[in-house]
Amino acid sequence: MKTILEADNDFICDIQAPCFQMLSEQEVELVRASKTQVLFRKGDNLTKQGAFASYILFVINGLAKQYIEGDNTKNYNLRIIKPGEFVGLSAVFTKNTFNYSSIALTDCQVFLIEKDTIANVVKQNGMFGFTIIKRYCEQNANLFDTLRNVLYKQMNGRIADTLLYIDGLKTENAEVFQLLSRKDIADFAGISTESAVKLLKSFERDGLIELNEKDILILNSNALLEISKRG
């Protein structure tokens, strides 16, 4: 008997995502043979910082949150992982362990591909390798932005940044703010929850944003951009 978890496996995850289109029949077969599909429930960890990474993850649908864990309970949120994105790319080429954790914000269909398989396909297929490298570089560039953010900006700039970033996801995922608590937002900005709450209220008072329960509407993105730039 097939459980729901396995059902329609072939149907759902036949490798239709754009980035797999450039693979040859034989290469697709390689990937298909080594992959496994998993339903991560809301709240499940997709990756755990420090755990061995023998595979990469490719998110088919659902949203997840990638973060680094510090001491005690201080996490820093790095990004929202969207459908069509990879998690754990660095595991393939260098590091043997995940250097961040990630957790499902909604149920996520994900498939896992063993790193040897990806490595082999990359070696065979330059074009595929190219897109992988490109993605990896993008993530890397974002890391630099993040670092700059933390190093040089203060509260206002950071939270403005955070709001603009998350707002950018709203086109594809209108409900994204509903999935995030004030603590989540604070952890994106790298400030305390209380400070985040206060800043949001003050932005609202200044007419920059509007708070509807958990949803946040950006009223004046130029001003926010300005605040973000000013730091």
Added chain:
Amino acid sequence: MKTILEADNDFICDIQAPCFQMLSEQEVELVRASKTQVLFRKGDNLTKQGAFASYILFVINGLAKQYIEGDNTKNYNLRIIKPGEFVGLSAVFTKNTFNYSSIALTDCQVFLIEKDTIANVVKQNGMFGFTIIKRYCEQNANLFDTLRNVLYKQMNGRIADTLLYIDGLKTENAEVFQLLSRKDIADFAGISTESAVKLLKSFERDGLIELNEKDILILNSNALLEISKRG
């Protein structure tokens, strides 16, 4: 700078657990070289059903819960994982993926050992292999009990079983019941949460147990044993 996550790594996890005592200097070195230590926070997944398993986990301290995921939201709890126990033994020898999920009930210091390493050490050291097999068999035997439970017993028997099982953990972990919700208990017994609540109350009325907030005191274990046997 060392983060708390890494600090005292060598100190905490030098392989002092009984089951590693029988390893030679050189074998310990093998394990030490391939292992990584991770702090799983309360609520983190130690394993995810269906994900690739390239390592086994050894719990140093903390408690976790192992369960199988069904369709929708129906989970079945298999066991409480205690310090000194392995998770994912089957990954080493046969299956390439975890066939259950597990989640930390408290913060857990765990170390992860790559499966190749364990396999090699087992091949070298018969005595170590023996204890690994022994543990594996124990887990297996418990699985049969579980199966029998599900197949042949009804509510009363199942919840009596569950209570006796969890109560057995109280000697080492007095607070174990505090870590479990009524849903957790229901998922151990494989019944609905509401039924679990009602049965617990009825057991209390009959003087078999005493409910103090989340803690449960067994007053008449013989009667519970009887109920468990009767099924």
Added chain:
DNA sequence: AAACAGGACAACTTTTTTATTGATTTGGAT
């Protein structure tokens, strides 16, 4: 030294989750 950014703490409110209870339904066994 004064001003400021921002975290920590405490008190409190609101929201969400968990627990509880009774009523109703379902699907087998008898």
Added chain:
DNA sequence: ATCCAAATCAATAAAAAAGTTGTCCTGTTT
């Protein structure tokens, strides 16, 4: 057809978590 075990549903209560706000403390900047 009837009885029973047990799930489901619905309403409510209780507990826990999240959000909010004000005050205070600390380390920097000017």
